[in-house]
Structures are given as structure tokens and as C-alpha cells.
Amino acid sequence: MKTLIIDDEPLARLLIKEYLQPYPEVEIVQECNDGFEGLKAIQQHQPELIFLDIQMPKINGFEMLELVEQPPAVIFTTAYDEYAIRAFESHAVDYLLKPFSKERFDKAMEKWKESSHAVAAKANTQALIDSVVPTPSQANRIVVKLGGKIKIIPVDEILYLEGADDYVKIFTKEGSYLKNKTMSYFELSLDAQQFVRTHRSYIVNVQLITRIEPYEKDGHLAILKSGAQVPVSKTGYGKLKQVLGL
Amino acid sequence: MSRPKAFNTKIKIAFALWWTAWAALQFSVLWGYGLTIVQATVDSLISNWLLAGCCLLIANNMRYYLPGKEKYWYVLAISLALSLMWLLVVRVILGSLFKGDLSYSAILSNSLLIRFGVGLLMLEMVTAMSLLWYSQKEQKNMEERKNDAEKLTKEAELFKLRQQLQPHFLFNSLNSINALIAVKPGEARKMIEQLSDFLRGTLRKEDQQWVNLSEELQYLKLYLDIEKVRFGHRLSDEINCDASAAAMKVPPMLLQPIVENAIKFGLYDTIDDIVIRISAHANNDQLEVVVENPFDPETSNPKQGTGFGLSSVRRRLQLLYARSDLLNTRVEANHFITSVSIPQTI
Numbered sequence: 131m132k133t134l135i136i137d138d139e140p141l142a143r144l145l146i147k148e149y150l151q152p153y154p155e156v157e158i159v160q161e162c163n164d165g166f167e168g169l170k171a172i173q174q175h176q177p178e179l180i181f182l183d184i185q186m187p188k189i190n191g192f193e194m195l196e197l198v199e200q201p202p203a204v205i206f207t208t209a210y211d212e213y214a215i216r217a218f219e220s221h222a223v224d225y226l227l228k229p230f231s232k233e234r235f236d237k238a239m240e241k242w243k244e245s246s247h248a249v250a251a252k253a254n255t256q257a258l259i260d261s262v263v264p265t266p267s268q269a270n271r272i273v274v275k276l277g278g279k280i281k282i283i284p285v286d287e288i289l290y291l292e293g294a295d296d297y298v299k300i301f302t303k304e305g306s307y308l309k310n311k312t313m314s315y316f317e318l319s320l321d322a323q324q325f326v327r328t329h330r331s332y333i334v335n336v337q338l339i340t341r342i343e344p345y346e347k348d349g350h351l352a353i354l355k356s357g358a359q360v361p362v363s364k365t366g367y368g369k370l371k372q373v374l375g376l
Numbered sequence: 377m378s379r380p381k382a383f384n385t386k387i388k389i390a391f392a393l394w395w396t397a398w399a400a401l402q403f404s405v406l407w408g409y410g411l412t413i414v415q416a417t418v419d420s421l422i423s424n425w426l427l428a429g430c431c432l433l434i435a436n437n438m439r440y441y442l443p444g445k446e447k448y449w450y451v452l453a454i455s456l457a458l459s460l461m462w463l464l465v466v467r468v469i470l471g472s473l474f475k476g477d478l479s480y481s482a483i484l485s486n487s488l489l490i491r492f493g494v495g496l497l498m499l500e501m502v503t504a505m506s507l508l509w510y511s512q513k514e515q516k517n518m519e520e521r522k523n524d525a526e527k528l529t530k531e532a533e534l535f536k537l538r539q540q541l542q543p544h545f546l547f548n549s550l551n552s553i554n555a556l557i558a559v560k561p562g563e564a565r566k567m568i569e570q571l572s573d574f575l576r577g578t579l580r581k582e583d584q585q586w587v588n589l590s591e592e593l594q595y596l597k598l599y600l601d602i603e604k605v606r607f608g609h610r611l612s613d614e615i616n617c618d619a620s621a622a623a624m625k626v627p628p629m630l631l632q633p634i635v636e637n638a639i640k641f642g643l644y645d646t647i648d649d650i651v652i653r654i655s656a657h658a659n660n661d662q663l664e665v666v667v668e669n670p671f672d673p674e675t676s677n678p679k680q681g682t683g684f685g686l687s688s689v690r691r692r693l694q695l696l697y698a699r700s701d702l703l704n705t706r707v708e709a710n711h712f713i714t715s716v717s718i719p720q721t722i
Contacts, residue, residue: 139607140608141552141555141605141606148555148559164647187643187647188646209544209547228547228550229550229554282674282675
């Protein structure tokens with residue numbers, strides 16, 4: 131039974147290793163310092179369970195999970211995270227608040243063993259990823275996967291977002307990226323003063339709009355500095371006018 | 377609420393002199409009208425004593441009940457009622473004292489109106505004066521209370537700003553100790569000692585008791601050492617302090633949040649090993665401390681990344697010096713630089 135420990139503090143990983151000693155069936159295939167290593171290791175080893183810290187360099191635990199195609203069961207280990215605890219309670223196998231005792235750790239393992247028979251654990255992780263409230267740092271950036279690499283896009287560089295079936299296409303000057311999220315997720319997590327949902331399938335960065343032209347019957351087109359044209363519906367036009375103070 | 381103090385001795389003497397003079401005046405007027413010395417003396421003493429008594433009554437009354445601004449009619453009414461009562465009493469007493477003297481009785485009844493006028497004026501003057509006197513005292517009291525409250529609030533805010541410790545730091549340090557106990561008990565013990573020293577340092581200090589920079593730097597070193605146990609593989613520091621700066625004074629715990637911010641920024645914004653540089657030098661009469669950390673300019677916006685740490689430092693400087701220009705940040709290549717100037721005169 132393969133597992134991974136992803137935490138940027140070596141001593142925190144050491145503690146989990148120690149606590150895992152009485153579980154010979156659990157094999158620690160790798161220890162990871164950050165989300166980049168974590169993502170690679172998950173793809174390589176396909177573990178059944180991971181121990182995941184939230185606060186890590188560059189990308190946090192949630193952002194890493196978002197990039198995993200079929201996320202494994204997760205036990206979160208974190209010191210304190212007001213944004214995440216609610217999500218943990220409903221979806222994660224368990225979460226361990228640092229510093230945690232051996233007894234508390236055993237309880238989490240027991241919980242995981244019970245749930246791993248049902249397929250529920252993995253489904254739970256997916257539900258967790260979908261429901262988690264973005265932290266302030268997440269609101270300033272979007273993490274995407276490009277080829278095998280991780281790309282961090284500062285939100286200021288986003289021109290607009292286009293919704294497709296079950297993913298969203300993010301357009302920047304350099305190109306476009308796919309992200310496995312819904313339009314309403316971005317509508318909620320991005321700053322409403324900067325990003326306006328002008329259309330069922332479009333969210334635009336209002337700071338980059340140079341002009342708005344009428345288009346077809348009731349609609350408009352927002353023209354961006356880059357020359358890109360973003361459709362604006364009738365209700366979207368109202369929202370846009372409000373944010374721009376027209 | 378404490379009552380305002382009654383009149384002081386100086387005012388009491390002035391009050392007595394005023395009534396003596398007034399009685400003398402009344403005596404000379406009555407004498408001039410042809411009353412005997414005895415009659416004039418008795419008349420002026422009795423009427424003025426009684427009137428002075430009424431005035432004291434009003435002044436004392438105001439000490440406990442101060443009519444509001446909209447109740448000036450109360451001032452009028454009370455002096456009117458009192459002067460009428462006073463007139464009645466004076467008339468009855470003096471009338472019965474010199475019952476058989478017709479010329480005195482005539483002068484007494486002829487002067488009733490003028491006596492009433494004088495009494496009313498006196499009483500109103502005293503009422504108005506005590507009203508002013510006590511309102512002023514109350515206002516002063518209120519101002520003092522307000523100042524006290526403001527001072528307390530400021531102190532509480534400063535205290536809170538000093539105490540702001542990220543719970544992350546404490547919990548993660550405890551978690552590291554938990555891990556060390558099994559494998560390196562000696563190091564675990566050392567870290568407990570460091571953590572205790574650090575926490576004690578956050579508790580003991582007050583804003584008024586400024587510390588030497590060298591002492592504050594030792595304290596920062598303690599903090600950095602704890603962080604190095606957690607992130608030893610990635611974190612290192614360089615501290616440079618000019619000899620002239622070492623003895624300069626700083627408010628306690630002012631630099632720690634800046635270093636904390638630099639560590640957090642450095643550690644979480646890059647995945648490489650990082651160096652936190654702290655340097656201090658004297659600039660005229662100001663102490664300049666500069667804290668430098670690496671960051672990734674491509675993925676983060678340092679303007680947004682100031683976080684709680686720096687805003688609390690800025691607020692503290694504002695409360696201590698009433699200046700908002702003492703804390704500055706800038707970006708040089710991939711380094712984020714925070715500099716703080718600390719004036720040496722409070």
C-alpha cells in the first residue's frame with residue numbers, strides 16, 4: 131500500500147514516518163518538499179493515500195491537488211488554516227492539526243482504513259477540491275499544468291476566461307491554459323472589482339478593456355488592449371457598467 | 377462619578393468681602409434716609425445675611441444638580457421664587473423688630489420693590505456664576521476622562537500589536553519539537569528552551585522600555601534559530617550591525633514582524649535556499665535597519681504581499697512617532713527590501 135508525505139518541513143515528515151512505523155502494510159514511497167515534487171511523485175507512484183501539508187512554497191496543498199487528475203485519499207496535516215477547516219470536515223479522510231499526538235494519528239489511520247474499502251475516499255477528495263474556499267494567496271494567482279510543468283499565472287496577467295464543458299480556458303498574453311474548474315468558481319474567487327462575468331461563458335479583466343462596442347441585437351463586444359474581443363450579454367453589460375461606474 | 381469640588385478658600389473670602397461691602401453700602405443708604413445707626417445696622421445685616429444664605433443655598437444646590445442647557449428657565453424660576461421668599465422673611469423679621477417705629481415701617485414698605493430688585497439680581501448673578509463654574513468643572517472632568525480612555529486604548533493597541541504572533545509559528549514549532557523528542561531529545565530540549573526564551577521576550581517588554589539594538593538583534597537571532605530548526609535545509613541568515621548602531625534604541629519587538637514577513641515571503645515564494653539579510657547602521661540621529669529577502673518577481677506582486685506583518689509595524693510606528701514615512705519597501709531584482717528608520721528621540 132503506497133503512500134506519500136508532502137510537507138516542506140523535514141521534521142514534520144519525520145514525525146509522520148515515526149507514527150507510521152506500526153503500520154508495516156503502509157509503504158512510504160517518497161517524501162516531498164513541495165507541491166511540485168508532490169505532483170510528480172503522485173503521477174509516478176499512483177499512491178493510495180497521501181499526507182499533505184497546506185502551507186508550502188509556491189503552490190499550496192490545495193493548488194497541488196487541483197492539478198492531480200485522479201486524486202488519492204488525503205489526510206491533511208496543517209498547523210492552522212481557517213479557510214480550510216470547514217472543507218476538511220466535510221470531505222477529507224481526516225485532518226491532523228499540528229502538533230498532533232500518536233493517538234490522534236492512529237484515529238486518522240483507522241478512519242482511512244474504514245473508508246478505503248468504500249470507493250468514497252477518492253470521491254471525497256474530488257468533492258473537497260471542488261468545494262474549498264480559496265485562500266487570499268490563491269485569489270492572486272491561478273496554478274495550471276502545461277505539459278508536465280506547473281505554471282503560476284498572476285491574476286493581473288489574465289485577459290479573460292472562457293468557459294467550456296467542464297473546464298475553463300484562461301487567456302493571457304502568452305497563450306491560453308486549461309483549468310479543471312467551473313466558471314462560477316472563478317466568478318467567486320476572483321476580485322469582483324477586477325473580473326466581471328460579462329457572459330455565461332466569459333469573465334473579463336476590466337482593467338484591460340479599451341472600448342465596448344455594440345454587437346448584433348442586444349449584445350456588446352468588449353475590446354481589450356491586446357485586440358481580443360469578448361462577448362458581453364445584456365445582463366453582463368449591466369454588471370460591466372456598474373463596475374466601471376458608468 | 378465624583379462631584380466637583382466646592383469653592384476654594386479664595387472664593388469664600390471674596391464672597392464674604394462682597395457681602396460685607398454690600399451691607400456697608402446698604403447701611404450708609406439707610407442711614408442717609410434718616411434711620412438710626414442701630415436700625416440701619418440691623419436692617420442691612422439681617423437682609424444681607426439672609427440673601428447671602430440664599431446664594432450659598434443655590435450655589436451648593438448646583439453642585440449636585442446642574443440644569444441642562446435647555447433648562448435656563450429653571451435658573452430664572454428658582455431665583456425669582458427665592459427672592460420673593462427672602463423678601464417676605466426680611467419684611468416679617470424687620471417689621472416685627474421695629475414694630476412701633478412708623479418712619480422705619482414707611483421706609484421698609486417703600487423700599488420693598490427696590491429690595492426685591494436687588495435680591496433678584498444678586499440671586500440670578502450667583503446662579504449664573506455657579507452654573508458656569510460647575511459646567512466648566514464638569515467639562516474638564518469629562519475631558520480628563522476622555523484623555524485617559526484614549527491613552528488606555530492606545531496602550532492596549534500597542535500591546536496587541538506587540539503580541540501579534542502568528543499561530544502558525546507556535547504550532548509548527550511545537551510539531552517540530554514533537555518530532556525531535558524521539559530522535560534527538562537533546563535538540564528537542566534546546567528548542568524548548570529557545571522557544572520559551574522567545575515567548576518570554578514577547579511578554580515582558582513594554583513600549584516605554586526601549587531596548588538596545590544589540591539586545592533586539594540577539595532576540596531576532598533566537599527567532600531565526602528556531603525557524604532554522606524547522607527549515608534548516610533552506611534558511612540561513614546574515615546579520616550586519618555597525619558598532620555605532622548597536623547601542624541605539626529600538627521599541628521592543630518592532631523588528632521581529634519584519635523578519636517574520638521576510639522569512640515567510642522568502643520561504644513560500646521560492647523553492648530554493650534563501651538568505652535573510654539584516655543590516656543596521658546609524659544615519660545622523662536615526663537608526664536604519666534593512667531586512668532583505670529573495671522572492672520571485674514573476675509570480676508574486678510584492679505590493680499585495682505585505683500582509684499583516686508590515687501593516688502592524690507601520691501602525692505601531694504611527695502610534696509611537698505619529699509618522700507614516702518610517703517604514704519603506706522596495707524591490708531590487710529578485711529581492712524584496714524592507715527598511716525602517718527609528719528616530720532616537722521620543
